Amino acid sequence: MDLMEIIKNRRSIRKYRSDEISQQDLNEIFEAVQLAPSANNLQPWKFILIRNDKKKRLIAQACAGQEFIGEAPVIVVACAIGRGGYIGKYMESWPVDLAIAVTHLILSAWNKGLGTCWIGDFDEDKIREICSIPHVVRVVAITPLGYPVKTVPPTSRRPVERIICQESFSE
Ligand SMILES: Cc1cc2nc3c(=O)[nH]c(=O)nc-3n(C[C@H](O)[C@H](O)[C@H](O)COP(=O)(O)O)c2cc1C
Secondary structure, three states: OOOHHHHOOOOEEEEEEEEEEHHHHHHHHHHHHHHHOOOOHHHEEEEEEOHHHHHHHHHHHHHOHHHHHHHEEEEEEEEEOOOOEOOOOOOEEEEHHHHHHHHHHHHHHHHOOOOOOOOOOOOOOOOOOOOOOOOEEEEEEEEEEEOOOOOOOOOOOOOOOHHOOOOOOOO
8 A cells, every 4th residue: 555545544443353463464564663763763662462362351451441452363562661862852752752663553554454543541550560561661552453343434633724834833
């Protein structure tokens, strides 16, 4: 698929088939993740792939009971393992680095017919416990990964004219 087609058709998927994902597809998706840009090229990420049914159920519970997460064959827990980069001299770069890498994951998965749903509503301490994540490591995002049961209608967006301005900031 062409990039614009992937971007236009991608949806957050909240219903999954249980079909397994091929290792080749997973390899290619994580190659796209590996190539994501990051501040100072620090690549401060680690992705935990969860396939165990009991763990998937526990993770879904730790995500405010969003049960659909546990239906996917794989859950990906995106963790930040490094520090050191700054943006605009005030903001730590690791959450941004992780967001870019997860976006690579989401778009390359969609290119292979695989759905995802960015999950931000999770209890970090519970995810830490389920996945044995050390305290210095932060959980940034979680996504189920699997084949969508059906297509989903698009959600609305603000018009392009409203999200750009010319030469200087204006509302
Ligand atoms: C940071 C972030 C956190 C999100 N958290 C959740 C979540 O916990 N549960 C969920 O179902 N969707 C979650 N979403 C998905 C958004 O609801 C979704 O992207 C948005 O409604 C637009 O729909 P679309 O992705 O289908 O275009 C999250 C998305 C982002 C970027």
